[in-house]
Amino acid sequence: MQVNGERLWSRLMDMAKVGPGVAGGSNRQSLSDQDRDGRDLFLSWATASGCTHEYDEIGNLFVRREGTDPTAAPILMGSHLDTQPTGGRFDGVYGVLGGLEVIESLNDHGIKTTRPIELCVWTNEEGSRFQYSMMGSGVWANHLELETARALKDVDGISVAQELDRLGWKGERPASPTDYSAAFELHIEQGPILEADDLEIGVVTGVQGFRWYTINLEGHPVHAGPTPMEGRQDPAKAVGRIITEVYEMAAEFAPWGRSTFAMFSSHPVSPNTVPERLRCSLDIRHPELESLDAMESKMRSIVDSVCDSLGVRGTVTLDNDSPPVAFAPSCIEAVEASVKDQGFSYNKMISGAGHDACYVALHCPTSMIFVPCEGGLSHNEAELITAEQAARGASVLMGAVLRVAEA
């Protein structure tokens, strides 16, 4: 049994026009007017399909298709509708609209499931406007305090709490784990592996862990001209060495180790003064907890030794910790069986990116389904999948849901 690929594709294209980007993608940052318009469009479709809906305290939006046994633990599908500032048309959106397409197709085929089916639109998965990625699912999973999330502010000083009130998204439903029998997140791969191996589906068995840090370096501000190079306490010199050594460290953890420096700022903002303070973000990733811990301790000792040698004061603050995740064998098997039923080529794989499913997996059996995207490109307005790829993934999701819907 297949989903209606045409309907799914036209909805993906309609959603992309809400909060359009500047280069063919989308700009629906979390809790913005564009995010609201996107959810409104989604809700108009979900309501027309006969679903009820409910918001929880952090604005996660749950849509429900009732089962023949309303007391049975439901099955959860879901992803996110918010995007990066220069986001693509499929990251997250595909998982939400693919989930809705499963519900629509079950309606079309007159199939009633014993278990209710819920579809969640998680709040602020991207973590770009409010800098905590997978925020809504993190709160739901008790990984992040509700009040900490509500206090997050954007660059204009507007808080998550203010926006939830403004949009009317602060619901009555507690933002805490409820009993789901199984959960599935459908997503684009956001990497190059499936395309390179010419495979149609990725059966995702787990997700890389990641940690976000702020590295703060404090030196001594002096004139760029008269001050000799020797003896300067220069945070820029320190950050240069730190970057080189941390990249070398990541290479020691190949093929899975990752390190990414970004978001540099300095003070004072002047071209002819050695900075007093220099700050940058660092993201490190690995699918195994032991290796992630080892990467962190190596990184910390690199910062310490570089700073000691240059007379710079360095501190490292952990801002976000998303542990590696191993998905539930029962859900992985349901997805694999569904792929085999439909005769698609596939491979089992680890996700390099974090997803809401990581937090969901802390509380109920969970797995993910990937489809390839062109060139592995994501977080880019040019992000692209084909209508056929979209339909395949949603059909696999439907098959997996049906396998667990009666159990």
Ligand SMILES: [Zn+2]
């Ligand atoms: Zn995503």
